[in-house]
Amino acid sequence: MEGFDLELAARPAWRHGDYSHIPFWVYSDAANYQAELRDIYKGPVWxxxxxxxxxxxxxxxxxxxxxxxxxxxxxxxxxxxxxxxxxxxxxxxxxxxxxxxxxxxxxxxxxxxxxxxxxxxxxxxxxxxxxxxxxxxxxxxxxxxxxxxxxxxxFCGLVFGSFDPGVPDIETYLGPESVRFLKRALGKAPLKLIGRSTQVMHNNWKLYLENVKDVYHATILHLFFTRFRLNRLGHEGGIIVSDSGAHHVSYSKMDAERGNQDYASQDIRSTGEGFSLNDPSLLDSIDEWEDGITVQIQSVFPSLVIQVIQNSIAVRQILPTAVDRTDLNWNFVGFEGDSEEMTRTRVKLNNLVGPSGYISLEDGAIGGFVQRAIRGVEEDSGVVRMGGDDVTTVDYRATETSVRGFWKMYRGLMGV
Ligand code: FES
Ligand SMILES: [Fe+2]
Structure with missing residues (x-):
């Protein structure tokens, strides 16, 4: 049988205007990583x-x-x-x-x-x-x-920094929809820090930011989300992608009736048959938001994620520490003036997220699964075609539109 020399296989080049095929080497190439630190982190970003x-x-x-x-x-x-x-x-x-x-x-x-x-x-x-x-x-x-x-x-109680004096003002950088959702999540009152932790992830920083923008995985990888019906792809919701592609918001409304059968028919582990909660009060929440949205996940390129899952609010900072290592700093927040009951509810719901959170613990592992699997794979690309090839705002979530948005912004800054 003929051998196949991975080392000699050609690297796929970036194709013009194609945000749907991502060469695997971008997650492991040391020179590319150095270029990112220069062109992205020190570039015109907040x-x-x-x-x-x-x-x-x-x-x-x-x-x-x-x-x-x-x-x-x-x-x-x-x-x-x-x-x-x-x-x-x-x-x-x-x-x-x-x-x-x-x-x-x-x-x-x-x-x-x-x-x-x-x-x-x-x-x-x-x-x-x-x-x-x-x-x-x-x-x-x-x-x-x-x-x-x-x-x-x-902005909204968050402090941003930039190396580039030419960076646009923060609201222009974010765009109107990201501004609107940041205000929704954090703008009610001055923020109060109620906890923090740092999680070391054994993967390139982009794999985590893509994971956050990848709504497709959430109810498939995360058994807890789906089993306890906090989030299902059939629930009412959507994805907003900023014009630059850089930032996204995904939102959904929990619904006990919708989206049930989709999962049963697709051989998906996250249906979680046989799993139940010994203490259902784990999921007790207080009606806090007036718009019915129960999950808001928002990314601000390149280093920030805002998460609101019912009363659990977190400000997550993504910091690359090496080409295949990333620190994720979790800041769990509430608001000045929160009642004791509200703070208790937030703290309890924060069990869903963080390094060992019932929902988010798989995200700490999955980037490492990719990082381990792409070693020496120079000739292949990942496929990001769910929902088509566009970068656009949609009112459904079975799409990878916001992941493609990431690559639109990334390629613009990197000049590739
Ligand atoms: S005083 Fe700071 S390096 Fe000498
Ligand atoms: Fe996830």
Whole structure:
């Protein structure tokens, strides 16, 4: 029998205007990953950085990353939130070492250069030398060695950052529908952080963002969703894709009557025959939303996912840490003024999501299944043709339109 040398098989090229065939090498190619960090994360996009609620007081800071680049966000003495590279201007050491804190000055541990909260270099240890000898030369100008600023904006209690001064304003970037749904999810009152966790995923960052946009999988992979009828493809709902393709919202309305037989006829494990809840109060919810929508999943390219499942609200941050590794930071939120009962209900429903959530735990594994399976597979592409080949908003959900939207935006930024 003739052998088949995978190493020598030709890589499929991107086809013009085709968002339905995705070469598998884009999830594992190291050079492509470096190009993404440059052209996407440092490009004209808004990256989610933190909740404004994490910086309640002047001097409060939070460290995070844009792509793999450490940044810090700090609320100044004037109450304004600013962002900087988390990097000392002297020799480049990490400036803030803690995930969060509160300071009057930002002082580097290495040689104690210190900066005010607007990023100005204020103090250089031994600037005039010691015992009258050494020190900085006369032409050393502190005003030229401040922290590197990044663009920062706030929307609906979320703080975003960008490396690109030419990035559009946040509402233009999001488009009207994404704005509308972000306001729906988060805009009722100031947010309150009620929990957080970080999940390490053994897959390329794109596989997670695609997974979030892939509504098709949700009621097939996630037995809990389907078995307990929180979500079925036959339920009333739809997918909104922004004009750029970058962002999406999927929404649905739980319905005890619709979409039942579709699953039984298709040999799908998630029908979950034989599974039942010992404590059905796990799913108790409070009627909070006026529009009947019970599941809203929303992505903001390239690093943010907003999820509202009944009273469980989460702000998820996607951070690539290597070509085949991704951190997913979960922020579980409620609102200032929530009753104790509402907070309890949110906390209980949060068992559905997070790293070991009854619904979302499979998402932590499935990207790794892809990553493991595509090793050495240079000659093949994935197929994203459910619902046709368009990138468009639809009022049904048996479609991969929003995944194709991702590739439209991605290819535009990457120039491929
Ligand atoms: S590297 Fe920060 S003070 Fe030297
Ligand atoms: Fe999922």
């Amino acid at each position: 990256n989610y950085l933190c909740l404004a609620a994490e910086l309640p007081g002047n001097g409060d800071y939070k460290t995070t990353k844009i792509g793999e680049t450490p940044v810090l966000v700090v609320r100044g003495e004037d109450g304004v939130v600013r962002g900087f590279l988390n990097r000392c201007a002297h020799r480049g050491a990490l400036l803030c070492l803690e995930p969060r804190g509160s300071v009057k000055r930002l002082t580097c541990v290495y040689h104690a250069w210190s900066y005010d909260l607007e990023g100005n270099l204020k103090n250089v240890a031994f600037e005039d030398g010691a015992d009258g000898r050494g020190g900085m030369p006369d032409d050393f100008d502190k005003s030229r060695h401040g922290l590197r600023p990044i663009e920062v904006t706030e």
